[in-house]
Amino acid sequence: MPASERIPSRSLTGAELVALLTEGELTVLGQIRGASNAVLYCTVARDGEEATCVYKPVAGEQPLWDFPDGTLARREVAAYEISEATGWGLVPPTVLRDGPYGEGMCQLWIDAAPQDEEDDAAGETPLLALVEDEEPGEGWKAVAHAEVGEGRTALLVHADDARLRRLAVLDAVINNGDRKGGHLLPAPGGRLYGIDHGVTFNADDKLRTLLWGWAGEPLTAEAVEVVERLGAELAPGTPLVTRLGELITEVEIEALRGRVAGLRATGRHPEPSGEWPSIPWPPV
Numbered sequence: 001m002p003a004s005e006r007i008p009s010r011s012l013t014g015a016e017l018v019a020l021l022t023e024g025e026l027t028v029l030g031q032i033r034g035a036s037n038a039v040l041y042c043t044v045a046r047d048g049e050e051a052t053c054v055y056k057p058v059a060g061e062q063p064l065w066d067f068p069d070g071t072l073a074r075r076e077v078a079a080y081e082i083s084e085a086t087g088w089g090l091v092p093p094t095v096l097r098d099g100p101y102g103e104g105m106c107q108l109w110i111d112a113a114p115q116d117e118e119d120d121a122a123g124e125t126p127l128l129a130l131v132e133d134e135e136p137g138e139g140w141k142a143v144a145h146a147e148v149g150e151g152r153t154a155l156l157v158h159a160d161d162a163r164l165r166r167l168a169v170l171d172a173v174i175n176n177g178d179r180k181g182g183h184l185l186p187a188p189g190g191r192l193y194g195i196d197h198g199v200t201f202n203a204d205d206k207l208r209t210l211l212w213g214w215a216g217e218p219l220t221a222e223a224v225e226v227v228e229r230l231g232a233e234l235a236p237g238t239p240l241v242t243r244l245g246e247l248i249t250e251v252e253i254e255a256l257r258g259r260v261a262g263l264r265a266t267g268r269h270p271e272p273s274g275e276w277p278s279i280p281w282p283p284v
Contacts, residue, residue, distance in 0.1 A: 024045050025046065028100055041109070059101055061073070078244055079201075175256075224267060234257050
C-alpha cells in the first residue's frame with residue numbers, strides 16, 4: 001500500500017492520534033537511512049484506524065558526550081509536550097511506548113513534499129536559500145556566510161516567515177542543539193512542523209540553529225503571551241511539569257524554567273552565546 005494511503009481513515013483529534021500512537025499495533029516496514037540513530041518507518045493500527053509513523057528505539061541511539069545515554073527518545077516526547085503547551089502545534093504527535101525493539105519514541109509521519117517541489121506547486125517562498133548578495137533581500141533574514149566552493153562564499157538566509165519565527169521561539173525554550181534545514185517539514189494546508197528533537201533540554205546552553213535571523217529582535221506580542229503562559233504552566237506541581245518529570249531530569253526542568261524566565265525578562269529572541277557553535281553541522 002502506498003505511504004500516502006496509510007493515513008487515518010477519518011480526521012482524528014490530537015488526543016485520538018496520541019492514543020493511536022500509544023496503544024496501536026506497531027508494524028515495522030523499513031529503516032530510514034542516513035540518520036545517526038536508528039529510525040524505523042512503521043504503521044500503527046488500532047480499532048480500524050491506521051497511520052504511518054516513525055519509531056526510534058532507545059536501543060538504537062548512539063552515545064553522545066554531552067547527553068546521558070538512552071535519553072533522546074524522552075527528549076523528543078518532552079519537545080512535543082512543550083510544543084503543545086505553546087498552542088502552536090509545531091511538533092507532530094509524539095509518544096513514548098514499547099515496540100518491536102523495546103522502548104522508543106513513536107511520532108506521526110508527516111508526508112511533506114520536498115521544499116522546491118511544494119514551492120513550485122503552491123507558489124510559496126522557500127524557507128532557506130543561499131544568495132550571493134551581502135545583505136538579505138526583502139522577506140529574508142540573514143543567518144551566516146557559507147563556503148560554496150572554489151573560494152566563493154554565499155549568504156545563508158531564511159524566510160521572514162511567522163511559522164519559522166514561532167519555531168525559533170520553541171527552539172530557544174527547549175534549547176535545541178540541532179535545528180537543521182532538513183528538520184523543517186512544510187505540510188499541506190500551510191502547516192510547518194519541526195522534527196528530530198533528541199538533543200534538547202540540556203541544562204547548559206546548546207542552542208544551535210539555522211533560525212538566527214531574529215536574534216536580538218523583540219519577540220512578537222503573540223510570543224510574549226506564549227512565554228508568559230509557559231512560565232505559569234512550568235510552576236512546580238502543574239500537570240505539564242508532572243509529565244516532563246517522567247521524561248527529563250529536575251535539573252533540566254529548572255533550566256527550562258530559567259530559559260523561559262530569560263525570554264520573559266528580555267522580551268527578545270536570544271543571540272548566540274559565543275561559547276558554543278551556533279550553526280549545526282551539516283546545516284541541512
